[in-house]
Amino acid sequence: GQNIDQPTEMTATEGAIVQINCTYQTSGFNGLFWYQQHAGEAPTFLSYNVLDGLEEKGRFSSFLSRSKGYSYLLLKELQMKDSASYLCAVINYGQNFVFGPGTRLSVLP
Amino acid sequence: NAGVMQNPRHLVRRRGQEARLRCSPMKGHSHVYWYRQLPEEGLKFMVYLQKENIIDESGMPKERFSAEFPKEGPSILRIQQVVRGDSAAYFCASSPPRGDSYNEQFFGPGTRLTVL
Numbered sequence: 001g002q003n004i005d006q007p008t009e010m011t012a013t014e015g016a017i018v019q020i021n022c023t024y025q026t027s028g029f030n031g032l033f034w035y036q037q038h039a040g041e042a043p044t045f046l047s048y049n050v051l052d053g054l055e056e057k058g059r060f061s062s063f064l065s066r067s068k069g070y071s072y073l074l075l076k077e078l079q080m081k082d083s084a085s086y087l088c089a090v091i092n093y094g095q096n097f098v099f100g101p102g103t104r105l106s107v108l109p
Numbered sequence: 110n111a112g113v114m115q116n117p118r119h120l121v122r123r124r125g126q127e128a129r130l131r132c133s134p135m136k137g138h139s140h141v142y143w144y145r146q147l148p149e150e151g152l153k154f155m156v157y158l159q160k161e162n163i164i165d166e167s168g169m170p171k172e173r174f175s176a177e178f179p180k181e182g183p184s185i186l187r188i189q190q191v192v193r194g195d196s197a198a199y200f201c202a203s204s205p206p207r208g209d210s211y212n213e214q215f216f217g218p219g220t221r222l223t224v225l
Binding site for chain 1: 113142144149150151152153154157165200202213214215216217218219
């Protein structure tokens with residue numbers, strides 16, 4: 001079966017750090033993506049992990065542990081514009097994307 | 110290089126009518142994916158197509174829904190005899206031919222279908 005879990009909602013304060021977790025059980029693993037989606041808009045690419053470890057890109061970092069079926073997205077120095085849904089997606093052996101339900105992040109002043 | 114284009118952006122249909130959603134992939138991309146997103150929910154995979162071929166339609170409802178990606182022209186997602194439950198945002202994504210490295214999917218702006 002295919003299952004990807006993320007928290008439904010998170011709230012954080014401007015300037016803070018927030019970690020969004022994602023756990024997955026899929027038919028094979030060929031990589032994990034994080035996408036950002038603002039309300040009413042298309043998802044946009046944030047990061048890609050295929051090997052264990054941390055990938056850093058500016059204020060955003062993504063971590064992967066394949067043995068644990070676990071990833072997290074770390075957002076630093078939060079800004080109001082970071083309020084959005086964050087989607088975790090796994091590429092399975094069929095080379096298809098399996099998306100999680102998304103985590104809706106609200107950044108408060 | 111234009112991104113993924115979808116039209117219409119908004120579509121209103123009455124129950125029983127047909128809905129046709131169009132997607133033009135990015136230049137050089139030969140893979141198209143269709144997803145459905147209900148309000149407050151994640152993206153649900155529907156179908157994966159290459160030119161003139163349906164590769165994986167495991168996420169497509171068995172009835173009323175069909176998709177094509179002809180040799181010329183955009184990919185079409187067709188919903189016949191729409192019902193209220195079909196109201197959703199339908200996103201199209203495209204990716205280049207698969208090679209050794211990962212293939213990021215680039216998303217279009219979506220078509221928001223409302224069934225009255």
